[in-house]
Amino acid sequence: MPQPRQVRGTALNNFPSAPDKDDIDKTWDYLKSGIDRIHDNLQDGMDLKTYMGIYTAIHNFCTSQKAVGISSPATISSGAHRGAHLLGEDIYKKLIEYLTNSLEEHVKASESHQDEALLSYYIKEWNRYTIAAKYVHHLFRYLNRHWVKREMDEGKKHIYDVYTLHLVEWRAVLFNKVHEKVMGAVLKLVERQRQGETIEYSQIKSVVESFVSLGLDDQDSTKTTLEVYRYYFEKPFLEATKKFYTDESKQFVAENSVVEYMKKAEARLNEEEERVKMYLHPDIAVQLKKTCNQALIADHSDLLRDEFQVLLDNDREEDMARMYSLLSRIPDGLEPLRSKFEAHVRKAGLAAVTKVAADAEKLEPKVYVDALLEIHTQYQGLVKRAFNDEPEFTRSLDNACREFVNRNDVCKAGSSKSPELLAKYTDVLLRKSGTGIEEAELENTLTQIMTVFKYIEDKDVFQKFYSRMLARRLVHSTSSSDDAETSMISKLKEACGFEYTNKLQRMFQDMQISKDLNDGFKEHTQSLDSKVLDSQYSILGTGFWPLNPPTTTFNPPAEVAADCERFARFYKNKHDGRKLSWLWQLCKGEVKATYLRSMKSAVIFQVSAYQMAILLLFNEKDSHTYDDIASITALNSDALDPSLGILLKAKVLKSEGDKVGPGAVFNLNYEFKSKKLRVNLNVGMKSETKQEEVETNKTIEEDRKLLLQSAIVRIMKARKQMKHQQLVSECINQIRARFVPKVSDIKKCIEILLDKEYLERLDDDNLGYLA
Template sequence: MSTHADLLNQVWTDVSQTMDQMFALEPMTKRRMEQLYNKIDSYMKSNERSDALLNELIEQQERLREEAKKKEKKQDNATAAVATTAAVTPPVPAAEIRVPGGDLYYKTKDYLRQRLQEIADSDRSSNDYDFLRFYVRTWTKYQFLTRVINSILTPVHINWISRQAANNSTDVYSIHTTAMHIWQDIFFKNNQSLARSCLDFIRDHREGKQVDLSLVKEVVDSYVSAGFTEEDRANNQSRLRIVASLEIYRDYIEKPFLENTSLFYKIKSEEYLAENSVLDYIKKANELFSQEEDRTKKCLHETSLPNVQSNLTTILVQDKLETILPEMRSLLTQENITGRFYQIIGSLDIVLCFVDLKAVYIFLNRAADAHKPLQKTLKEYICKIGLDAVERVRDQAEKDPKIYIETLIGVYTRFSSIVEVAFCSNAGYRTAMNEACVEFINRNAVTNQPNKSSISAELLARYCDAILRKGHQARNIDVDKKIDENMAIFNYIEDKDIFQKFYFKLLAKRLVGQLSASDDYEELMITKLKEVCGFEYTLKFQRMFQDMRLSTNLISEFENYCEEKNYNNIVKFSFMVLTSNTWPLKGLSKFNLPIELTPTFESFMRFYATKFNGRKLEWAHHFSKGELKMTYTVSKNTVQVSTYQMAILLLFNTVDSMTVEAMIDTTQIERKLFLQVLVTLLKGKVLKCPHLRSNGEIKENDIADDFSIDIDLGFKNNMIRFSLYQPIRSIEQADAEATTQSIDEDRKIVIQAAIVRIMKARKDLQHSILIQETISQLVSRFIPKIPMIKKCIDILIEKEYLERDTKDRNQYRYLA
């Protein structure tokens, strides 16, 4: 067997020749690689290596003892103990080089450094472009070569490098990592021209020159790939742990790149802003942002992009905000932008109208809190536009809810589209618009009138009633769209309880009068209200529809009942049986039914009594209507009338003339109500009064009890079917007044319920906190006034739900 030195020389000769061939790009067979690997492995397992390791261990122990003795002579006993302990892990000794594996490692390291330095010195590039191409070619070849060498020297890594890791040796890495450190020393640390050439290329591209950025990217990637850092080796199974690091890249590429970028754009932005308008500057800044971000993605590592964006934001946005904000505010309020949109709202080119505003949004979106001044301006501007719009329709608003609500919808739609398209539905701008809408919808020229603070809720309910009634579709209105628009306004209404009350009454009238255009639309509206305000808000609405469905079944059952009983004197009859505590309907004083209707009513009463025991029916005749055939006319017209009108007209089946007094006695209708009904028949010319002028306006006060009323046998109407049905004015007026008057009382009940719920859960509470929690609970339905809350607290104290603390009058206690 050869000696250790001979074996080392033989192995190193083969390794160095192989590396020479690879640097020369000569082909290498797989068999040759395997032979070299086996030879190195045999060398690492030779007896000479074992003897060298044993000798090294003995020498190391001798060195430790000698060092400990020297320290004991210089320090006292306590200090010597510490020093001895600290001396257990000395630096890597030079003798490690003599251990088989160490010699190959350091020979390989010296070879790579010498060979790479020769390659670097051989560069004769005449310009930066040629130099970068030379560098990229060299780097590509070097990466491949080092991976192959690292694979061949795997036995060295297993048997020697890992042992150094166990001993916490420094400056010893895998062959590949060592090769990267050598590359760093020669091309990065000792040669600044490479990074400078890359930065010059990027500067040229920034100035509009043609540059191959892919070449720059390959160079930059080498700074990333060649960067390594050493992690803590403890508890890592005696293996080195080297991880990638961007430290080299950041020091030599990113840091100077950011400095150059900041300087370039600081000068560029000041020059451009001085020579152009603010809007042009904003568009140019957005363009520069996009260009630089694209350039960064193409040239640098992905981690650099946030730093570049931050630098550009500071220079192009934040440093210029104070100068450009005033002009951006004026841009927002220019009618040539918002007005232009309003005129072509149906066009497919809506986005084109907001190019300027969107450019401002994109510009401000890059800086934190930069939007706030513009959002404040947007809120103030929407408020102004909304209030001005309402001011223009103030006189017609209460008489025509359509004008008022569609004015609100127009302002909302206009600015909602601006926020959606120009400001990308940004939450801050949406909030600003919402706050403005709440303000001008609830506090405007119409609501500021005496006793009209809640008029917006009432008018919205009346407008909903209009679009959900029959006949609305004849005007080619998209009801689904109208419902969505109404719900948008509803979301901003503060007095949602008032809307509920009026909508409740109007829905009842539509259902009872069979005036709904579609049950599907009605249920859609209720579903949307429930989504906003919850199940309890629409509970009565849903029960009303349930009663309608039950009534339909009852009609079918009553018809079967009449057939079984052979009732032949029944007129064609439909009805609705409605739960009294669900519907906002009340019966009026009784009157004498016409004898023609009595059998039908009595039959139904008997039917209902057999089906439901203990239930009491109360007839709401003022909501009822029917049809009469006028057999005395040539055309045999059919007229639709109310029950009261029918009762009066049926009197003339047996007579041609009656006095007012006799008619009242026979029908037993209250005189005031009777006169209202009679006037409608006189105006319809179905009846006539010789005591009144035929061409004059007929008033209730002009009719005396002794006036005779005649049937007009000469009545003519070109329509075979026509209607004289009209709601009774006095009932409508009393109903509206009762609705308005009950609002405060209903709110007091709701507030008291909320206070009891809060106190039941909290037991003890301070006055101010109770006020705050009560408002927060009720704000979704209405905003309770503090004096009313205080009054409700006093009422609950009187009812012994609460009591004041004897020591602190501002403290309340719940009484179970």
């Protein structure tokens, strides 16, 4: 209990002198005069002598050995302690009687006040009363320390220290009769503030503090609770709040748009949060928020959600952010928004693809990927700015993107189209002849590509196409940057694991080994007297490079054959027991042409190995038949015809009617002209590209069958026995990171494994593993 400051002032002449300590009536009259002065005229003060006189009177009275009504000395002697106890109880009861009478007078006085005047009166009397209670408590300190403490220690109920007794009496006499009028005045004041008026909110704050102070624990008088505050203040306040906002929101919605209502609701919610800070008890914050959320949001949630699609269609980002903020306050308020958002993004993505995919066969990979990225970037920004980057909205975005990336108009031409086009776009970026963009910009674009890659279901298709294109870039030295290549592989490894990129990394290692090997071969050839070609060889591991053997026989030119034989001997000396297979279809070179009459200087033809063999034949004579060329080079028509066709188209050779085939005669064109001194004739044919795509897709199907079979065997080896349906489900779960397998394909693979006796059929649709 805080100690009251010393009361200073001038003693009144008519204050009675200290009474006989054994006379309770006179003692109480003496005490009452002092208590009256504290309660009613504290502002006039009390000198120290009077103050100590009252304190001493209480002490003497409580320690007196004579009790009124005890006649025999023997009784007094044997019951001395009980006598003092009775005296303490008497003075305690008289104090209660005094407080009751005083408070009843204040109840009558309060009846003449209403509204703010009543609040002012209540607060004034409360402040006066509680200050006086502290002084009286100090005067009765001896009673508190002895009689009150003893009674409380013995477990007596409804015994309190003097200060607490003041509060108990205030609650029992005055508060119980005026609290409804006081609370009514408070609610009127709050409603005026809600309607825009400026009020003196310190009055409400004082009322709140008084209600909190009256929360005494009936089971333990030393403790306080918030029960009085919650029942008499919080409950009616919340009820009034609910009614006010229910009525106001219904009227506002009827007269204004949903967007305007959201602004209004947001402002009201902010006001209530400020109201708690200004003058309400923090305990009300949670319940007040729930009440406001129910009246302002939950009761109108359907109306808000119906407006969400309109906001999406019109890109009203600020309003969507406001709607998100409001609906996030109520349970399950956002789930319908997430569903609508997902459907909207999916629809937007499909529309964007349809717009650019008039002809799926001629669709440029960059155009397609940019269309996907544009939608993702747009709505990812919306999730971040309007929906606070919430994980559930991000999941809805991911679901929508996964849908329109894998199942759109382009994918109808083939389920593997998205990963194929993405791989081709990556190839364009990483080739020297690609875009010529800056390194930082390239890195950013590769990161965006990985965004689309994340949504692709058939990641094995991307891997196949990407590895073929990477092999071509490495073999032909057309990579724009080793750092960019390494960065892309690192991104793929991070997304799919080591196994996914293992072969890609081995391809890089092979190129480095080949570089070191070529340096050694050059040193070796420098010691030879004979003239050697300026050649480079790449040694590619059969198991890591997605390259097919030549589809034709081939007799290379004598100069080339001699150099190849020289390198083969050098390689076998270093790596005995290894076999070299020549991939002539990937070989290329340069031929210097000095015969051109129309050119002032020599022209360099960049050609394939097959084209080189054809052109070098014209060193002997200017004309050759188709059959001669085929016979000398040993090329079949599938390889020879395209090579001749490009030479004819470039006008390096001439034939009657540009005919290619048996019976055709080819002549060297001495009138060939070119603005460039280096002419690239080693260009791929569309038919070759198409054939390569077909072969890649065929390889993908074969690899998938093997992957499914290995997954089934792995599962069954661990489980020993499984239901057929469980095996199918488990297989899908294990494989879906690479591609989404069809149930029919899994069943076919199970049948294959049954035929190969890896599995066996058991009873009740069970399958067993055969070791």
